[in-house]
Amino acid sequence: FYFYLTGKKGKNVSLNYLTKLHQFSPDSHGEPGFWDGYRHFLAFAVNTMDRIWLWNKEGAGFKFEIDGHEEIKKYVDEKKGALFLGAHVGSFDALRVLSKNLDVKVNVVGYADNARKFETIQKRVNPDSHVTFFNLEDGSVHGVLKLQEMLENGEIVAMMGDRFVPGARQRVSTVSFLGSDAPFPENPWIVAHLLGCPVFFVSGLRHTEKKYTCIARLIDEKIVLERQNRSLEIRKYSEQYARFLENICKEFPYQWFNFYDFWKLDKK
Numbered sequence: 001f002y003f004y005l006t007g008k009k010g011k012n013v014s015l016n017y018l019t020k021l022h023q024f025s026p027d028s029h030g031e032p033g034f035w036d037g038y039r040h041f042l043a044f045a046v047n048t049m050d051r052i053w054l055w056n057k058e059g060a061g062f063k064f065e066i067d068g069h070e071e072i073k074k075y076v077d078e079k080k081g082a083l084f085l086g087a088h089v090g091s092f093d094a095l096r097v098l099s100k101n102l103d104v105k106v107n108v109v110g111y112a113d114n115a116r117k118f119e120t121i122q123k124r125v126n127p128d129s130h131v132t133f134f135n136l137e138d139g140s141v142h143g144v145l146k147l148q149e150m151l152e153n154g155e156i157v158a159m160m161g162d163r164f165v166p167g168a169r170q171r172v173s174t175v176s177f178l179g180s181d182a183p184f185p186e187n188p189w190i191v192a193h194l195l196g197c198p199v200f201f202v203s204g205l206r207h208t209e210k211k212y213t214c215i216a217r218l219i220d221e222k223i224v225l226e227r228q229n230r231s232l233e234i235r236k237y238s239e240q241y242a243r244f245l246e247n248i249c250k251e252f253p254y255q256w257f258n259f260y261d262f263w264k265l266d267k268k
Contacts, residue, residue: 004041010259014040017178017256020263021249024179028250043254047091047206054093061210064094066101068200068216075198076102081151083192084158084202085219085241088257089248092160094204094214107134107150109159144194151197158202161188161241162258173231173238178246182263184238192223199223201244205252217244 004011018032018040030036054062066072075082084106086092092108134146134157147157164185171186192199201217219240225233249256 001038001041004038010041011037013259013261016261017258018253020178020180021253021256024246025250029253040254040256043206044257044259047255047257050091050206051093054091063211064101065211065213066216067213068218069101071218072200072216073102076104076154079154080198081153081155081157082198082200083151083195084156084200084216085161085188085192086158086202087160087162087241087245089162089203089245090252090255091204091206091212092158092202094212104154104156105150106156106158107147109134109147109157144191147191148195151195157195157197159188159191161185162245162262173235175235175239175242177242177263178249180263182242184241186234186238189223189225189234189237193225196222201241203244203248205248205255215248 014037015032018029018036022029022031050062072082134150135143150157162184164187171190172183173186173189174181174183176182177184198221199219201219202215204212204214206212219237223237
């Protein structure tokens, strides 16, 4: 409540998002007011607290439903790797449950200091975790080869599809999201093309206290980007990704955790 009262920028961004959602889908969310913004902040705080418990070896009594379990299990049983594309909506850390239930290693792609910090914290909480963090620098051939090696071992590679690489040239695909044009990064699709593996949308959504649903949807068995039509093909996949996010936001309006002006790249 303190940060909501004093964080003018974050509060304005939250209300801007909730307003766009209301205008896009009036039935899913009422016209936002002061307490809706607070509820959004509170959901983020609860999600942050849950992350530590989700990393805990025993899982702290959380219950999970996995929507798409059988489709993922098919690739795991055949020792085929896959790329999971998540977003800053819901809990990306719920992947820990997928890794445990399917007995498969999940490698979360991060950038520079963030990847190292998260791995350090997680190892302290649960040294036996099946989830590891991997630092991928923009344009790193060695990094992509390392990811291919993980996939060949039947492991999962997971990365966010709604954030840009820090300090890198911003390759953008602009598509409609909640009724307004929004910039989405092209990098995840370029990486998916280079890896040549099945790609899933994934998200972990909090229903009630200690109850989550992990959603996995197959995008394509293999992302192929023809050089002459690369921008158009990336835009097609970005639109699929945006529709996936819209459906989640309509059902879970307070679990969108991008607290910056998502619709304007220069204000990120």
